[in-house]
Every structure is written in structure tokens, then in C-alpha cells.
Amino acid sequence: MNDLEPQAVLSWVERFITRIDDQVQELTELDRRSGDGDFGTNMVTALSRAKAKFSPAPADAGAPFSSLSTAFLEHSGGTSGPLFGMWFREFALAGEGSPAFSTALLADAARNGVATVRRLGSASVGDRTMVDAMAPAADALAEAVEDDVPAARALRLAAEAARAGADSTSSIIARRGRASYVGEAALGAPDPGAVAVALFFESAG
Amino acid sequence: MNDLEPQAVLSWVERFITRIDDQVQELTELDRRSGDGDFGTNMVTALSRAKAKFSPAPADAGAPFSSLSTAFLEHSGGTSGPLFGMWFREFALAGEGSPAFSTALLADAARNGVATVRRLGSASVGDRTMVDAMAPAADALAEAVEDDVPAARALRLAAEAARAGADSTSSIIARRGRASYVGEAALGAPDPGAVAVALFFESAG
Amino acid sequence: MAAHQLVNDPQELVGEALEGLELSQRGRLRWNRDPSFVIRADDRRPYKVGVLSGGGSGHEPLHTGFVGYGMLDAAVPGAVFASPTAIQIQAATEAVDDGRGVVHVVKNYTGDVLNFTIAAEISGAIRIETVLVDDDLATDTSVEGGPGRRGTAAVVAVEKICGAAAERGADLSTVAALGRRVAGNARTMSLALRACTHPGQSVPSFDLEVGQVEFGVGIHGERGVRKIPVAPADELVAALTGPVADDLGLNRGDAVFVIVNGLGSTHQLELLAAYRQVTRLLDARGVTVARQLVGSYVTALDMAGCSVTLIRADEELVGLWDDPVRTAALTW
Amino acid sequence: MAAHQLVNDPQELVGEALEGLELSQRGRLRWNRDPSFVIRADDRRPYKVGVLSGGGSGHEPLHTGFVGYGMLDAAVPGAVFASPTAIQIQAATEAVDDGRGVVHVVKNYTGDVLNFTIAAEISGAIRIETVLVDDDLATDTSVEGGPGRRGTAAVVAVEKICGAAAERGADLSTVAALGRRVAGNARTMSLALRACTHPGQSVPSFDLEVGQVEFGVGIHGERGVRKIPVAPADELVAALTGPVADDLGLNRGDAVFVIVNGLGSTHQLELLAAYRQVTRLLDARGVTVARQLVGSYVTALDMAGCSVTLIRADEELVGLWDDPVRTAALTW
Ligand SMILES: Nc1ncnc2c1ncn2[C@@H]1O[C@H](COP(=O)(O)OP(=O)(O)O)[C@@H](O)[C@H]1O
Ligand SMILES: Nc1ncnc2c1ncn2[C@@H]1O[C@H](COP(=O)(O)OP(=O)(O)O)[C@@H](O)[C@H]1O
Ligand SMILES: [Mg+2]
Numbered sequence A, B: 001m002n003d004l005e006p007q008a009v010l011s012w013v014e015r016f017i018t019r020i021d022d023q024v025q026e027l028t029e030l031d032r033r034s035g036d037g038d039f040g041t042n043m044v045t046a047l048s049r050a051k052a053k054f055s056p057a058p059a060d061a062g063a064p065f066s067s068l069s070t071a072f073l074e075h076s077g078g079t080s081g082p083l084f085g086m087w088f089r090e091f092a093l094a095g096e097g098s099p100a101f102s103t104a105l106l107a108d109a110a111r112n113g114v115a116t117v118r119r120l121g122s123a124s125v126g127d128r129t130m131v132d133a134m135a136p137a138a139d140a141l142a143e144a145v146e147d148d149v150p151a152a153r154a155l156r157l158a159a160e161a162a163r164a165g166a167d168s169t170s171s172i173i174a175r176r177g178r179a180s181y182v183g184e185a186a187l188g189a190p191d192p193g194a195v196a197v198a199l200f201f202e203s204a205g
Numbered sequence C, D: 001m002a003a004h005q006l007v008n009d010p011q012e013l014v015g016e017a018l019e020g021l022e023l024s025q026r027g028r029l030r031w032n033r034d035p036s037f038v039i040r041a042d043d044r045r046p047y048k049v050g051v052l053s054g055g056g057s058g059h060e061p062l063h064t065g066f067v068g069y070g071m072l073d074a075a076v077p078g079a080v081f082a083s084p085t086a087i088q089i090q091a092a093t094e095a096v097d098d099g100r101g102v103v104h105v106v107k108n109y110t111g112d113v114l115n116f117t118i119a120a121e122i123s124g125a126i127r128i129e130t131v132l133v134d135d136d137l138a139t140d141t142s143v144e145g146g147p148g149r150r151g152t153a154a155v156v157a158v159e160k161i162c163g164a165a166a167e168r169g170a171d172l173s174t175v176a177a178l179g180r181r182v183a184g185n186a187r188t189m190s191l192a193l194r195a196c197t198h199p200g201q202s203v204p205s206f207d208l209e210v211g212q213v214e215f216g217v218g219i220h221g222e223r224g225v226r227k228i229p230v231a232p233a234d235e236l237v238a239a240l241t242g243p244v245a246d247d248l249g250l251n252r253g254d255a256v257f258v259i260v261n262g263l264g265s266t267h268q269l270e271l272l273a274a275y276r277q278v279t280r281l282l283d284a285r286g287v288t289v290a291r292q293l294v295g296s297y298v299t300a301l302d303m304a305g306c307s308v309t310l311i312r313a314d315e316e317l318v319g320l321w322d323d324p325v326r327t328a329a330l331t332w
């Protein structure tokens, strides 16, 4: 059994925050190419608020995600804030009352998460949004459940899928979000929201 | 008996209107030197309204002045409008119900008129205002009553006094009205309100 | 064609607006076209003292927006920034007189005073009491025989209190005395952040350099008494409030009416934030706010800026302030 | 330091204004600081449907100025021109719910819709109905899957009608259906004569050349759909009113609510004169004005310009419109 216990989830989320902090310039630059250049700041503001909310001893596996979700929903800077808030909320709900995240719980969270984001943002795969990283990660986790892959390895597979999805956005002309206003001008660089999703899964291990 | 009957009063007032119309440029120029340059327009606007109000057969000696007064009070462009309105009102009241203006009635009108203007404008003789022509004209008419001078000749004496008063304003530094803002700059030219008063009495015969 | 203005012939603006006012207040206001005045068209309590005000246009909602139950019986609008005529005022006075007399609420400007005075003189049998409003501290120059302080935002409170007293059935001298008590205990200070632009003009009535504030302005687009550097709002509001409170000699335990008034294009967000600062400054002096108005009530066309008015309040005045009022611009 | 603005730290402006609002409406409004929302503090009839709205700040008096008896139970303000957060909306929703559910009145902007939707989802057991207001004809581009028409001045009428119905005791679906009927029958067109300046900025959000009017603007300082030459007010007002009346398919005998709304620094004189022209244009079409609002209700900071809103009226809606309302910015 190598399911992720609350403490491990907390570490994961903390590593994610650090990664985003490190890459704030690059993310901002990506949003400048395709949007309005506030993505990095929006992320960092929400995440720094999340840090203040973490309990050092999370009650269940979902608790760190719950803090993360609330921080995004409370901050809501731009489009990404509430969407990430609702995405992480599915992770919180999946882990609620559980002593650890199994591969199956992670797959549930990712499936529900991407469904919520797609519904709220009316975005499909291929629209050059965070969904382009969320969807393949969810698929990878679903497959991992089928294949009985343990959680840690399942997350590495999800990270690979998310990164590939994020990379694919470099060659997509956006149809949703602010990037849709700039069209071809954004080609050649990935969507910042999708990159953030890849960074999230990559922070797991 | 050569008192002024209603028809003669009407002719007097009509000649006054014509004189002002003829001199609108000069009056405006005088107000430009010492005030804001709207005196000529203010006068002409009120007087053209008065014309429309005249009855061809005035009911009493005061009636033409009543139309004149109302036109000034209705128009009120600037300071001179209401003051002339109230000045002519005293002429209307003096002639009200009378078949003709005697020297005594004219003296009453002029005395009450200048008193009203002085009270309303808080101006004294020597302040460089219309009062500087109104007051000597009123004094001349009062003297004419003493001397039993008939109305037509009394008005010529009043005109001479008003003109002298108006001329005297050329060397006065204003203490009332807009001219008080420009001080010495107005020296050398008379006060337009005082000139208009002289023109009024000069139009009588 | 004028910049940033919605005008036809600038000469027609006031008449068109009065027509629009009448149309938008059908059954509540009537515009008498000639002579021009705006009068209550609702069921006015008979045999009450009339309360009348007026002055130049361009200060809306003042005065026409305050005609109605519990405030003015009629308002007499002049051209933009120009006094109404004596004949207009006389006609409106006659229209509102029930035999108990009429209070004239007059802002202290030479033209207004002259025309209201003349109107009172030619209104013959009607008993008239004049309440002169002269709250503008910026013009408190104490020049012997000078025109005295200008009348600005305090006029709203005078109209409200006189209107309430008249509605209660008070007699002429009582209504006038209350108005004078309000006016005598009111002081205002104003500043401009941008001058106003006259209808049909394309440039503002004066230039302000970047970083400058015109301190001590009136409500006719004229310059103020001095320029001061732009500063954070709280400092500017303190610069307005301090002298006003000092001049009224406010002491710990005193209560005041507060009017934070926008001069035209200053946003409600800014006025509300300014009001917050006024309350803090008064708190620090131990002075309490009895009642307040925060909004653009006495404007100078589209001038950017605001004024702070303080009026010493007492129980009787607070009671009258709280009486119901139903006008286009003030209702409670 | 910013030009012609009364601001401290621009980031603090909204909070300072909310503090000022609460202070100036003591006993009538309460500002919940965190999460931020403004809620009625008067004696609210228990067990009624809640009516809630919100959106970016800078549009005052919208929405906070409409909280009170007969209109909104609470308003949720975001930063200037930015949506409030889902958590704010959720907290306000919980605060106003009596168990009979809450109507969310939402102007159609991506951020607002997203956050109100999320708030509704995370509000769990509370029954919520959303009324989307999308009256801005300038954005009626019928792009498949596009964001649709923006919500502008018609939101005032939606809030008034929903508030009245809720006050009468109507149930959740009835209040929402009435709101949707108003929104669905409302169209607005706006023009700017000068752009607005964001708090702390010294230049307007866009430049307008002399002699140009920005036609089809929204309420966030963005450019409009095209530039047209400056023209006399009556022509500009006709250019706004015609398309709106056409799009609603108004016919002889129809009745409408009219809102002539100032965008910030356009003077009441201009708005009243504009309203007069709207009535003339409607007269010529045989359309009658049932009720009207003329004033600055939905502003875009200090933008100069105005909008014309027409809303198809019927007897039931007129009855609800006439119901009493007591808020900071609208009272009858
Ligand atoms: N409709 C949408 N659905 C899903 N994700 C979206 C949508 N619109 C934008 N995004 C994501 O949001 C990111 C931009 O976020 P952010 O900069 O915070 O918002 P904004 O565009 O409002 O400034 C994009 O990179 C994209 O991944
Ligand atoms: N206080 C006053 N008392 C008497 N007359 C005055 C007073 N102030 C100005 N006047 C007269 O009014 C005239 C100017 O009138 P006008 O140009 O119509 O007024 P304004 O100065 O308001 O533009 C002056 O020439 C002077 O004769
Ligand atoms: Mg962005």
C-alpha cells in the first residue's frame, strides 16, 4: 500500500506552491503572449493565501486540497482562479473523510475536476486552456486504476500526460479565454493554465 | 400747460430705444473697458422686448414706463437689467392713473427712482455707476419744480445734468459693480450705465 | 461642437432639461414655461407657508430636484450660472402663496440677491421672508461692505428644514427663523480637481496643472482662493473639514449635520470614502454626526471635486430633518 | 498622483467607500468586511425570498446603493471592474437565505457568471435561481458560443421588480421568472463622450479625438463598436433609441419602462434633456412611457456619456415597479 496519506498530500501541495513561485516569471510571460499577463500574479496571490490556511496535521486526505480550493475561490483573480478553485475542490471532496488517496480516489478527483472545469468554462479539449492538461491527466489516472497501478506511479503517469497536453497547446489557436482574442500570435508557446496543471502533477513525486 | 401726455411719453421712450440701438457698439465698448462687455446686448435685448409690449394707445402717462420696467425685470441680463427695471418702475408708478406727466410727477419719479436704485445696488454718487447720472437728473428736476419750470424744459435741464454726471464718471475709479475689479484701467471713459441714463433724458425732446 | 457634452443649442439646454424634468416627474412637478418656474403638482396641503428657492442652472439637482412634499413648493431656474429674473421669482411667489406668506431661500450672490429683493418688493401684498444662505468659508474675507460669503451646499439643509417646518404648519416667521438658524450655523469648504466646461464650450473654465488642486472654489467654475498640491484624499478632506469645524467653533459633545457634496463628476466611491474620513476627523474632535448626506446635490456642471459642509445640529433641527420628504432628488 | 481624483491608495478605494456607505446608512445597511458584502440592517420581513446581486465596483450606486426594502437584500462588490469572488457571493447568499431560496441577479460577464455559478454550486442546500441580465444591444453579435450580450442599465429594473415581488411574498420561481421577463424584454445602447479614468491613473482608458463619439460602449471603460462624429444631442439620442426600439420590435400601443442613465460625469441637465428627446421619439412610434428613471444609476467611474434602456412593460410589471422601495439610491 503506497496510498497518499494526509501528510504526503500536504507535502505535494507545498511542493506545487514552491514550483509555481519559482516559475512565476515564465507563467506571466506565457500569459503576456496569449492573454493579459496577470496569470503568474493571480496564481501566487491565491497560493500564498493557501499557505496561511494549511493545518500542519490535516484531518483527512482531502484537507490540504480544501484549503487550496478555498484560497482560489476567495481570491478569484481572473478566470483561472475560480476554475482552479473548483478543480481542487473535487480533489478535496474525493479525499474527504479518507485516511489516504488511493489511485481510484485520485482518478475520481481528476475525472470530476475536469468535468467541473469543462462545464463552468464551456471549454473542450483543443481549446487551448488548462483543460488540455487536465483531461489527459484524468485519462491517465483512469487507465492506472484499470491497470492496478499504485498511487505514486499513477501520478507520474498523470504528470507525463499533463505535460504532453500542455505542450500540445503550443500549436493550438485558442477558442476560449483571452487567448482567443490574439489568435495565431500565441502560437509557439504553451497555455499558462495548462502548464500550471502539469506542474501540479509533476510536484507529486 | 405742456405736461407730457401718454402719447408723448410713448414717443419719448421710443426715441430712447432708437438711440440705444444706434449706440449699442459704443456702450458695449465702454462696458468692455470697465466690465464684461455685455451692457449693450443686455440693453438691446430688454428694449426689443419692451417694444413688443407697448400699447399704441397707452391708458395713462405711466403705461409706457410700465412696459419698459417689466421688460427689464423680465430680462435681467446682468446687474443693469433689474436696476433699470426698478428705476423705470418708479416712473410707471408716478404716472399711474395720471393723464400726463407734470414736472412735479417727473421729479417724484426721478427721486424715487434713484432712491430705489441706490438702495438695491448699495451705490452712492461717486461710485462710478448709473447713479452718477440718475442723481443729478433727479436734483435738476426737483429744482425745476421749485422754479415752476414746465415739463419739457425741465427734462432738458435733467438731460444736461445727467450728461454732466455721466461725463464725470470718466475720472472715477469704480467702487461698485464689475468695474471695481479693473480699477484705474477704466479711467478716461465714462460708465456705460450712466451714459444710458443721459441718453434716456436726452431722448425726451 | 463641444467636447464630451450631450447638447443641442447650448442656449436651449436649460429649457430642454426642464421639459425633461416635467416629463419624468409627471403628476409630481409642473414646469410653468413663461415665466419659467417649477412647481409642485401633487396634492399640496392648503394654507401652508410657501417655501421657494432658485438661482442659476447648472447646479442640478439643486433647486428643481428639491421641489416636492416636505421641501420646496417651487424653484426658479435662471440660465446656466445666471440669476433668474425678478419677474420669474414674483410669478412663482404668487403661485405658491396661500395667504400665509412665502419664504425665499436665497444663496448669497449679487444677482440672486438683487432679483429676489426686487421680486419681494414688487410682490405687493404677499408677505415674504428672505433666508440668505452664505456658508462658503472660502469667501469669508470680512471686507467691509463686500458681497460676503457665497451660498453653496448648505442651501440643501436650509430647504429641507424650512420645507419640513412649513409642512408641519409653522408660520412664516417661524419657518424663516429656522432657515436662518440652519444657515447661520453652516459652513462649507470646497475644492476642485478639474474645472467645469460650460455647455457648448470645449475647454474647461480654468486650467489646473497636473498635480494641482484648486482650493476654496465656488460653484460657478471660478478659481478658488489658492492652489495646493495634490495629496491623498484623506489629507485633502482634512484640509476642507478642519477650517470648517474651527470656524463653527465645534466642541467635544457637539452634534452636526454633514454634507459631503460632489461638484459634478466626482464618483460616489470617492464621496463615500471622503465621508468616512470626515467622520474620523469629527470623531477625533469628539463631535458626533447627527445626520448626513453624501452625494452630488449642488453641482457646478461637470466639475470634479467636492465640498464638506458642517451644520451645528440640535434636537429640533434633527426632528425636522427626519420629517418625510418626497422630491426628485431627495426622498425619505 | 492621479489627476482629478480624490483617492488614497487606489487599492483601498472600494473598502473605504464601503466603510463610508455603512457609516452614512447607519441602521439601514451593514458592511460585512470579510468576506465583503453589504446587507440590509433594517427590519427585514422574515421568510421571504432573498434577492442578491453583485459585480465589479466603479458602477455606483449600482449595486450597493440598491440594498434595502423592496429591492436587494444584499450586494456583493468586487474590486473596480472585477467580479466578486465565489466565496463572497456564497457568504452573502447564506446570509440572506431564510429557507425560501435566493435569486441571484447577474450581469452577463464571464467573470461574474463564473463566480455566481460557482457560488451557487458550493452553496449546497440553498435553493438558488439565477437571473441573467444581458441587455446591451451593442454586443448582440450572435456569435455561436460567444459570451453573448453584456449586462448594463437594465439590471436596475430587474433588481427593482424582483425585490418588489420578493417583498410581496412571491416564491423563488415566481421572483426569478419576473426577473427573467424584465431582462428578456430589455435592451440598452450606450455612448461615451469621454472615457473614464481608473482610480490612481492619470489618463483615460481610451482617447477620443475631438469631434468623435464612441458608440456602443459598455460600462468598463472599453471602446465601443464604432466611432461616430459628434452631433447635436437629439441626434445622438436618436441613434441610441432607434436600434433599441427596433430590436424590441415595439409597436404602436406598446408601453415601456425607460431608463436614461448617465455613465458618470454627464450632468443631470443633459440627461433630462436627453429623456425629453426619448419621449419624443417614442411618441412618434406610438409607444407610451409607463415609468422612467433619469439619472446616473449604473456608472462607469467618471465616463462622460449615457445609455438609453427600453423595457417592454405590462400591467403586472408596472404594479411591481410602483411598489415602495427604500434604498440609498432609489426611494419611493
Ligand atoms: N473558458 C475557459 N475554460 C477553461 N480554462 C480557461 C478558460 N478561459 C481561460 N482559461 C484558462 O485561464 C488561464 C488564464 O487565467 P488568468 O490569466 O488568471 O485569467 P484572465 O484571462 O481572466 O486574465 C488560461 O491560460 C487558460 O488556461
Ligand atoms: N451696485 C450697483 N449699483 C448701481 N449700478 C450698478 C451697480 N453695479 C453696476 N451698476 C451699473 O450696471 C452697469 C453694468 O451693467 P451690465 O453690464 O448689464 O451688468 P454686469 O456688470 O452684471 O455685466 C454699470 O455700467 C453700472 O452703471
Ligand atoms: Mg490573465
Ligand SMILES: [Mg+2]
Pocket: A036, A038, A077, A078, A079
Ligand atoms: Mg486578467
Ligand SMILES: [Mg+2]
Pocket: B031, B035, B036, B037, B038, B039, B078, B178
Ligand atoms: Mg456687463
Ligand SMILES: [Mg+2]
Pocket: B036, B038, B077, B078, B079
Ligand atoms: Mg454681465
